[in-house]
Amino acid sequence: MTQSTRARQVGVDIQETEENRAVVEAIEADNADCAVRHMPGLVRITSPTRIVVNRESVEQRLGREWETHEFQLAIVSYFGHIAEWDDDQILIQWDH
Amino acid sequence: MAAPRKLSMKQRYAALTRDLDWDLSYVDEDTAYPYTSFEGIKIHDWSKWEDPFRLTIDAYMKYQAEKDKRLYAVLDSFAQGQGHLQLTDPSYLNAMKLFLQGVTPLEYQAHRNFAYLARFLNGPGPRFAALCQSQDELRHAQTEIHTLSNYNKYYQGFHSWNHQHDRVWYLSVPKSYFDDAVTAGPFEFLIAIGFSFEYLLTNLLFVPFMSGASFNGDLPTMTFGFSAQSDESRHMTLGLEAIKFMLEQDPDNVPIVQAWIDKWFWRGYRLLALVSQMLDYMLPRKVMSWKEAFELYFEEQMLGGLFPDLAYYGITPPRHVEHAIAEKEVLSHQVYWTLYQFSFAAGFTTTVPSEDAQKWLAEQYPQTFEKLYKPLWDKASAVVDNGGRYFYQGLPQLCQVCQVPMLFTEPGDPTTICQRHTEFEGERYDFCSDGCQWIFEREPEKYVQAWLPVHQIYQGNCGGPTVPDVLAWYKLQPGDNGEIAGNVEQTAWEAWHATSSAEEQAPAPVAGN
Amino acid sequence: MAVRSIGEYKFPSRSRQELYGDDQLVHLWWKGNLWFCAAACFRAPKAMSWNDFVAGMVNPLFSCDPDFDAATTTFTWTVDDKPVSPAGDESLEALGVGHKSLITCVAA
Numbered sequence A: 001m002t003q004s005t006r007a008r009q010v011g012v013d014i015q016e017t018e019e020n021r022a023v024v025e026a027i028e029a030d031n032a033d034c035a036v037r038h039m040p041g042l043v044r045i046t047s048p049t050r051i052v053v054n055r056e057s058v059e060q061r062l063g064r065e066w067e068t069h070e071f072q073l074a075i076v077s078y079f080g081h082i083a084e085w086d087d088d089q090i091l092i093q094w095d096h
Numbered sequence B: 001m002a003a004p005r006k007l008s009m010k011q012r013y014a015a016l017t018r019d020l021d022w023d024l025s026y027v028d029e030d031t032a033y034p035y036t037s038f039e040g041i042k043i044h045d046w047s048k049w050e051d052p053f054r055l056t057i058d059a060y061m062k063y064q065a066e067k068d069k070r071l072y073a074v075l076d077s078f079a080q081g082q083g084h085l086q087l088t089d090p091s092y093l094n095a096m097k098l099f100l101q102g103v104t105p106l107e108y109q110a111h112r113n114f115a116y117l118a119r120f121l122n123g124p125g126p127r128f129a130a131l132c133q134s135q136d137e138l139r140h141a142q143t144e145i146h147t148l149s150n151y152n153k154y155y156q157g158f159h160s161w162n163h164q165h166d167r168v169w170y171l172s173v174p175k176s177y178f179d180d181a182v183t184a185g186p187f188e189f190l191i192a193i194g195f196s197f198e199y200l201l202t203n204l205l206f207v208p209f210m211s212g213a214s215f216n217g218d219l220p221t222m223t224f225g226f227s228a229q230s231d232e233s234r235h236m237t238l239g240l241e242a243i244k245f246m247l248e249q250d251p252d253n254v255p256i257v258q259a260w261i262d263k264w265f266w267r268g269y270r271l272l273a274l275v276s277q278m279l280d281y282m283l284p285r286k287v288m289s290w291k292e293a294f295e296l297y298f299e300e301q302m303l304g305g306l307f308p309d310l311a312y313y314g315i316t317p318p319r320h321v322e323h324a325i326a327e328k329e330v331l332s333h334q335v336y337w338t339l340y341q342f343s344f345a346a347g348f349t350t351t352v353p354s355e356d357a358q359k360w361l362a363e364q365y366p367q368t369f370e371k372l373y374k375p376l377w378d379k380a381s382a383v384v385d386n387g388g389r390y391f392y393q394g395l396p397q398l399c400q401v402c403q404v405p406m407l408f409t410e411p412g413d414p415t416t417i418c419q420r421h422t423e424f425e426g427e428r429y430d431f432c433s434d435g436c437q438w439i440f441e442r443e444p445e446k447y448v449q450a451w452l453p454v455h456q457i458y459q460g461n462c463g464g465p466t467v468p469d470v471l472a473w474y475k476l477q478p479g480d481n482g483e484i485a486g487n488v489e490q491t492a493w494e495a496w497h498a499t500s501s502a503e504e505q506a507p508a509p510v511a512g513n
Numbered sequence C: 001m002a003v004r005s006i007g008e009y010k011f012p013s014r015s016r017q018e019l020y021g022d023d024q025l026v027h028l029w030w031k032g033n034l035w036f037c038a039a040a041c042f043r044a045p046k047a048m049s050w051n052d053f054v055a056g057m058v059n060p061l062f063s064c065d066p067d068f069d070a071a072t073t074t075f076t077w078t079v080d081d082k083p084v085s086p087a088g089d090e091s092l093e094a095l096g097v098g099h100k101s102l103i104t105c106v107a108a
């Protein structure tokens, strides 16, 4: 397989729901280089570098407390590697 | 008194996976964990396995309960609101029948084998991750059955899926695939199911399938699909952790893992042949073509993203992947053409694609559809116009490894069927592809045992010598199989929609089960 | 390479010839005709004559193709890639057809 020279994307698919809109907006705000594509029932966010989900950004938009575990209700699929998942942040990027 | 400070996620996870574990004193490790050495994988430090989700029991239970609550709210409103009338067309449900017959029993098998890993892996971290996945997979089996049972009241083909999984010819494809995985050792199983299936290929199954449900008016399936898939991201993570863990523990593990990737990519890819036709032919409203899904979810994400990452460890893209890429132009057409001729013996129905559908196929497959497949459909239509219906008068040759009828063509020549053979201990064995032949030759002792449905029928093990005997043994009922046009399901649907005024009573169930 | 296992790993083929008595499995492939999605598999007596094979197995299958005419469509034949010119009363076994052999035909 030839190694492509284009950027190695990471991505996450999120279920399209009322609550998740805040999550999607937070991701868009915190990841300047991400692209958002709507597909039936889901939102697909990709980035040529990494995707970070910040608890505080989500809470600001939701207007309530949100723990990062709640992201499990939103996520449908992803590609990349979950490099960090703690109380404040989820980070998806490739390792090597 | 101040409330005790809440532990952070990291601390809670460490407390669960480290503090609650202990060193064995009365038996040695090999006695307690007897299955983690025979495959040749060397592990020096089990504590190096980290679950990035840092999942603990309280969080697991809380969020799984929430997922189920959401799903059952949808199921209730579906049943109350006559949701089964909202489909684009009853033929859409063929995809769901295939799913229930083919995939749901695999969820249960996955549940069982992850329960085994939850007991027999040496490290507490992977044991707990396997335990969660085991419970997830049981939940998937249950919610899939429960969701689709709503259709069983009104439509054909949903009544005997579990019985059929163990018997019907095309279902031996998923069944034998999983049997192969669960009869391997724990590490191979992790690469087979955790990595190759869940990480490498699952998106090709679930995401288009759920979008297809959403696009075709099937809200409950969409909801259970998303509900299951939200667990899937944890399973993908476990698969990726598993492979990185093995690769990092010892350089001697690399060639073993590579061979498993090679084997299980091809096994999984052949299984997905059934999904390819679902996307391109079974969905009345199309979401995306198999070719596009393959490019997006496999070529871009996996070959473009994952494999450069694994190259760090010396892992290369799977053997025979070039054949899969080349096949994306022809795969779904060849598979549906096969199902069309054999649906007299299937738990779903088929038909000649409509004019609109053929136009869409020609747009999606400009190199191949009009040249190679449209002429076949035209000829099949002419048979119908003359009052007939083409069904294959016989049984097909099967591949010894993937068990799919040998319908695939030579790499680079879509007009010649690919025939491969090998001899082992004086007996001849047939394969659909270089990939399946390679898998056989690596472990012939395993695949000589294959329960090939066609051979079993000829040995007299499937209810009797005639086609009606076999169909009765499959528990196929009238309307489950054959042609879509004129099927009882189609006529009932038309009747329901002709009389659907607000005062009209709910349609009576038609399926006799 | 052999299967790595926790014990001895040796099982008989689940489709060995002896399971079919005096019969054997025979594959029939009309090469180049995509109307048939795959080659067929039959159970046939080893001693079956070529004529009986054609009349009882080949023709009923090929008749699903509206362009096939048993009287006029002619073929060249191979058995496991070896060209053969089958005569009417010759047995399959005499023609070199073994268990799971592939009989291939190409329309002339």
Ligand SMILES: [Fe+2]
Pocket (backbone or CB within 6 Å): B107, B110, B136, B137, B140, B228
């Ligand atoms: Fe599952």
Ligand SMILES: [Fe+2]
Pocket (backbone or CB within 6 Å): B137, B198, B231, B232, B235
């Ligand atoms: Fe899973």
Ligand SMILES: [Zn+2]
Pocket (backbone or CB within 6 Å): B270, B399, B400, B401, B402, B403, B404, B431, B432, B433, B436
């Ligand atoms: Zn195969």
